[in-house]
Amino acid sequence: MTQPKAPTAKDSLSRWWRQVLFVPMLHSRWLTPAVKARLSEKVTAAERGHRGEVFLIIENHLPIEMAYHTDTRERAIDLFSEYRVWDTEENTGILVYVNICEKSLNIIADRGINAHVSPTVWQAMCDKALSGISNQKIEDSLGELLAEIGQLLRQYYRLEDDPTGNELSDTVVHLK
Template sequence: MAENNASHSSFARWWRQVLFVPLLHSKWLTTEARARLTDKVTSAERGHQGEVFLIIENHLPIQEAYHVGCRDRAIDLFSEYRVWDTEENTGVLVYVNICEHQLEIVADRGISAHVSPTVWRAMCEKAVSGIAHKKTEESLAELLDEVGQVLRQYYHLENNPEGNELSDTLVFLK
């Protein structure tokens, strides 16, 4: 989660996307790992009215990579997947870009009124550190738990009604 939302044009970023070979970097994201992370999203949503949405992307779209960085891409996906479209504006997108080794959290205005950007940043940095140590799935699972805890802190429900507003299924963009 970057403090500065502006992307700068970058030939180096574009070139990394062009040269990225998914088979070398996303072997950890097996069908089983996807199912476990989807279960973690479901678990992270228990006990509160918030919505957690996880997107993992191999690389930025080549046609956009020169001008669009990971933060802007996460914001675009937040809109495209309508994570903002929840009753209490409590949607939280966790976006992982494998090629760039970046993780972004985009939180809707309802939860952003309670949680400072530094909290989200610290959570991202902790997960990125785990990912750097080849503990990708474990780090993402822990991050999802933390996001769920934050949402429960501000939107706790004694009786957690059925009514999932967004899919819990991990979205993988190749």
């Protein structure tokens, strides 16, 4: 006889219900094609002058089948792998993951840049962006965050000229 799986600290029935009841068109109207294009331009700007890569994913809600057992941090780590943000030459990929339903923002940084930046710096950047997002300044807050990440990458991986170009797409990924 098998035992039922014991719930873990991260298991959440309320998180699952939030995903089930989430209505994207009520919460993600701000993410128009024009906003996506402007944010993609901000990613491109954030990548100038260094050898790092920045990748932005905005997701309406966690996939229902994952929502009970998976929080947004784990989802961000999964997407970091799925979109191969870790697969940069100098391990300088950074994923910015926004989950609209959970009002959550996570930064997942590869080991190259993470060796230079403390977790408290990443958390402060997330907190600042989330503060702006909660004040309905979503696009501006994400743009400022991307610029700050670009500054960090320039500080540690400066390049006068980037002859090799992009390793990852600058286009914002919107998972519905």
